[in-house]
């Protein structure tokens with residue numbers, strides 16, 4: 263089995279993220295190790311095992327791998343929402359382990375996460391309008407750039423949605439509300455954790471297109487967590503393939519998918535409906 267494969271990454275070796283290129287880094291993860299302890303048995307499980315990656319301003323980067331490979335643990339650590347583990351995580355150049363609580367509060371809105379289950383992400387007791395109002399109260403300066411109705415227009419939702427509660431929204435509408443809430447914060451990084459896997463196939467492409475459009479119009483970088491290689495290929499420039507907590511192959515999507523070098527990447531690709539891949543190569 264091949265060891266870690268790093269190919270055609272802009273500027274060189276992805277294990278040394280700062281050497282990659284001259285653009286400003288939005289997120290730098292250096293040699294991250296995150297372990298989970300089973301509360302009942304005390305057993306420790308290493309979910310992220312010495313992972314390094316870098317996301318430049320406006321870049322679109324995917325982390326792919328099968329269920330349990332550590333993608334979500336990595337994303338939560340990188341955004342300061344989950345256990346941080348060992349290693350260094352820098353958001354906009356600030357190390358999450360050394361910033362004070364006040365600075366962390368300022369920094370957190372720069373990375374917004376869109377989760378797989380949009381209904382689970384929204385407070386069932388709040389209408390869309392009151393949910394937005396709460397965000398505005400928490401971050402008055404950040405959020406004053408746009409009115410609610412214009413914000414909804416940006417995610418192609420009708421203003422009448424403002425009066426609805428989460429249970430009155432379809433999955434696609436609820437995910438658009440989640441994206442609107444993220445967009446309101448003017449983040450420099452949007453982390454999308456399987457953002458379409460809970461949605462009807464009919465709306466998946468629209469939500470992906472919306473994320474791409476937001477990236478293009480706001481300049482936010484995108485970190486896409488997915489097990490769906492077709493999604494990753496349609497949205498991202500760079501892919502990191504995760505297996506058992508490790509990144510085993512990295513590179514531009516087109517290169518990695520056309521000429522996978524690691525056995526595990528080849529397995530992932532082989533598990534996809536064949537014609538879909540071969541027809542594009």
Ligand SMILES: Nc1ncnc2c1ncn2[C@@H]1O[C@H](COP(=O)(O)OP(=O)(O)OP(=O)(O)O)[C@@H](O)[C@H]1O
Nearest residue numbers: 298299300307309328329330331332333334335336
């Ligand atoms: N809080 C936790 N306590 C114990 N183990 C955990 C915890 N969270 C995750 N794990 C374990 O860590 C491993 C990685 O989980 P993670 O959710 O990061 O993987 P994933 O690749 O995102 O999977 P999925 O696609 O299913 O969400 C899994 O084996 C999981 O069971």
